[in-house]
Amino acid sequence: THLEVTFSPMPVENRSGTLIAFEDLTAFEQAGAMRRDFVANVSHELRTPLTALVGFIETLRGAARDDAGARERFLTIMEREAGRMIRLVNDLLSLSRVEAEERRRPSDEVEILGLLGSALASHKDAAAATGVTLRLEPCPGPVKLRADADQLTQVFHNLIENALKYGASGKEVTVRVSRIEREPVLRGPAVQIEVIDRGEGIDPLHLPRLTERFYRVDTHRSREKGGTGLGLAIVKHIVNRHRGRLRIESELGKGSRFMVILPSG
Ligand code: ADP
Numbered sequence: 001t002h003l004e005v006t007f008s009p010m011p012v013e014n015r016s017g018t019l020i021a022f023e024d025l026t027a028f029e030q031a032g033a034m035r036r037d038f039v040a041n042v043s044h045e046l047r048t049p050l051t052a053l054v055g056f057i058e059t060l061r062g063a064a065r066d067d068a069g070a071r072e073r074f075l076t077i078m079e080r081e082a083g084r085m086i087r088l089v090n091d092l093l094s095l096s097r098v099e100a101e102e103r104r105r106p107s108d109e110v111e112i113l114g115l116l117g118s119a120l121a122s123h124k125d126a127a128a129a130t131g132v133t134l135r136l137e138p139c140p141g142p143v144k145l146r147a148d149a150d151q152l153t154q155v156f157h158n159l160i161e162n163a164l165k166y167g168a169s170g171k172e173v174t175v176r177v178s179r180i181e182r183e184p185v186l187r188g189p190a191v192q193i194e195v196i197d198r199g200e201g202i203d204p205l206h207l208p209r210l211t212e213r214f215y216r217v218d219t220h221r222s223r224e225k226g227g228t229g230l231g232l233a234i235v236k237h238i239v240n241r242h243r244g245r246l247r248i249e250s251e252l253g254k255g256s257r258f259m260v261i262l263p264s265g
Contacts, residue, residue, distance in 0.1 A: 167197030
């Protein structure tokens with residue numbers, strides 16, 4: 001089982017006047033409903049840590065005032081909750097920036113192996129903490145693409161972070177880069193970046209919705225690990241902007257493979 005998210009151009013023009021009016025209204029309504037859902041989700045995600053913060057402030061003023069041990073514990077939790085809010089706001093900003101730029105194709109020439117090397121280096125400590133070996137399997141020679149370096153860095157960062165969060169401790173996480181001479185869907189040369197973990201895997205039932213904003217297989221677990229539920233939504237938009245494909249293959253209990261396939265021609 002796998003999920004496939006591919007960039008799709010604007011739908012072809014519809015020639016029936018009545019049908020267009022009908023479809024436009026439906027699309028308009030759908031967009032409105034999606035926006036309302038999104039605002040409700042964001043509000044809820046922000047309210048949870050805020051409520052906790054206000055609760056702890058009250059406790060610090062009252063019952064825990066003269067208890068140094070409790071104060072320290074509560075401050076640690078407050079710091080974590082504030083950190084969660086910062087991550088959420090940062091991800092929301094990334095998402096809106098990426099969305100705003102989605103129709104503009106990136107024009108810089110970027111070397112991918114260098115970006116991946118830095119992304120892996122920045123996760124070395126987190127990997128070591130759970131006994132995970134992070135391995136880069138590059139293809140030979142430099143790999144140059146028309147791309148947005150900051151955005152691709154964010155894609156690699158989000159996928160590696162997930163592989164570490166949901167991968168099994170003590171097992172390997174591999175990042176593999178390969179060239180494809182003629183990619184069947186993109187119909188041209190491409191570069192494939194795979195992030196492979198040997199973790200819990202994902203039930204096929206969840207795959208179709210995995211890249212939706214705030215969709216999580218296990219909300220409690222994601223929160224516990226500091227997730228915002230926006231990581232894969234950001235990845236999807238960036239891959240779309242690069243006119244690429246995102247494929248997700250996963251087997252429950254065995255692990256997952258996230259594949260980013262970018263046109264190189
Ligand atoms: P989060 O911040 O919750 O990690 P993401 O958008 O990055 O949000 O991922 C959405 C959900 O997909 C996660 O909550 C998790 O349930 C699932 N997921 C993502 N990557 C993996 C992975 N490598 N292995 C298993 N599950 C994953």
